Amino acid sequence: MQWLVIGGPETRRVALFQAALARQGQPPAHVVAYPDLIAGRVDLRTLVHPGTVVRIESPDRDFPTEQAILVAGAACADPEGDYARLSGPAAAALLCDKGAIRYPRQWYLGYCAVLRQIQDQLAAAPPHRLMSPPAGIALMFDKRHCQAILAAAGVPVPASLGPVASYADLRARMTATGQPRVFVKLAHGSSASGVVAYQVAGGRHQATTTVEMVPRAGGVALYNSRRIRVYRDPREIAVLIDALCRHRVQVEQWVPKAGLGARTCDLRVLVIAGQVQHVVVRLSRSPLTNLHLANERAGLAAILPRLGAAGWAAAAATCTQVMHQFPASLYAGIDLLITADYQSHVVGEVNAFGDLLYDTLHAGRDPYEAEIVALTAQARAAA
């Protein structure tokens, strides 16, 4: 089989995928870098051969890629509203600024344009297999839309507070819906980028977040940080929420998560070809359980005694139900929240590139190898 990956040639993800191919006796994949694709230096129509397997990987946090996507996004009209935008020349003039949260709505519009470009080129290429189609990836990268679709399909998700436009709007909706505890997330963020756990009671406010605010002329600049910050001054929290709202946010009720020993936890569940495979229990001392925050982790066995076989079966069934909304996607990483009383669960997020789980094996295979095995089995069955 021939393999083609659109991604970062120097990234851990691609290296792990190549290693998995080698373990499966497959030839190495040809790697197309996003900036080359976006600039038209390569064309998938000439790189895809009959039977080639195409894998769209994460653009990751590579600055030239981020910049090329932001430039592409400058030309895209926003079908929804008036979010923070940057002109093409201004995007082209950006300098690398590690951790900066810069125009994620424009980035998303640009990334959708790149995904359409991939789709168009593949449509004109010889018959091939796609591990995950562009449309599914685009949907998973829109947390607001994705959660709405899951809710409509009957998948348990935290109740959404709707399209929140500002801090004042957020407070009004929290009051109207009786939700004193909410999660505010960038609609197009990943890796706990721009996430705030916000709670209000009896005149007290507390916002726990990965976002660092740095004063700038005309407002604040936002940075992702590995250090958890807690803001308690409502004026400061208002500045933070207003700044995030300029980039489009998903706001939902804060479902109390299960505890496991001296940690709060949630699950990252990797579903491949309709089967729940790799599971990581993510442990945290803060409400933010994202792996990138140097939190600890454990295997499924750590939580099974509390969850029970029936609880886990129901949770796993929910994860496969999620994938019914993405029938053409071979895999996705689902963030599953078990409630504090271990009686129920909800889907927090669906991650298109949620398969980067270090040192996690299922049936002796890492996620990449499991995906390759699933795909080759599908190809054999179709042949």
Add this chain to the structure above:
Amino acid sequence: MEVYEHSTRFAGYRVVEWRPGHPLAQAETTAYRIGQAWDEKHALPWPAKLDAFLADPASRQVPALVVGPWWDLDEGTAGTVELVVSALVAAQARLPSLTALFLGDVVSEENEISWIEQGDLSPLLTAYPQLKQLCVRGGNGLHFGPVQHAQLTTLIVQAGGLSPEVVQDVVGADLPALEHLELWLGTPDYGGDATVADLQPLLAGSRFPRLRYLGLRDSEIADEIATALAGAPILERLQVLDLSLGTLGDLGAEALLASPAIRRLTRLDLHHHYCSEAMMARLQALPIAVDTSDRQAVEDGDDESARFVAVGE
């Protein structure tokens, strides 16, 4: 910290989450947890839930109850602890076997410990003379008043801060059977303003003749408490001294080491502390079990005020 997971055992019994309609099984050895859950739309108010629980005749055998959130987690409607207290007081005749009560098994994912609104719990102690164990989480609005109870062996109050009034009420209480006393003193940020002077009646040893376990935990004045304890008569009757979760440093540890009574304990729990490595080695050399785990590092240039208790939110 101890407040991430719902309790799985309480007073030696397995904790089982109870929902209306669930039959009670092995009621005589189970601690049922009754609380509001996030996904209960139009949940019964807590007192109505207790009534539903009591409708099962097996509830008469229940030895322990764990009270979870009593307010509506999903729609944010208030339910005060007073309603819980009066419901439990009214149910007294229907809970003849109840000897252990945990009021506030609430984790930070449900509400911060320092945000939990407690209230006047004195009616509970009056209504349940057979109670042996009482655990309370949350210090806001907490009130005991003058306490007199002949049977209580264990009293635990977990909080982000305990007021001087609560501490005075507890250490001045008439609890002749008390064996285990645990107070999370917390920080002034959350009302934890009690001083060593407030603890004096306890330290003097004139009360609690059966006390074996003393926990003065999560304290921002752990050094002062350790220093006062080192020469205190109460130390002579303890088996376990627990100063964990606080800001204990070399000053307090030095005072403890100088006390001969420390060597007669069976266990000294200091986990979550600010002692130096050298001091930890000296503590470990004591002829008793000493827990010096979870050492907190003070960054270079930080002063004493950079010490934090473990449970301070």
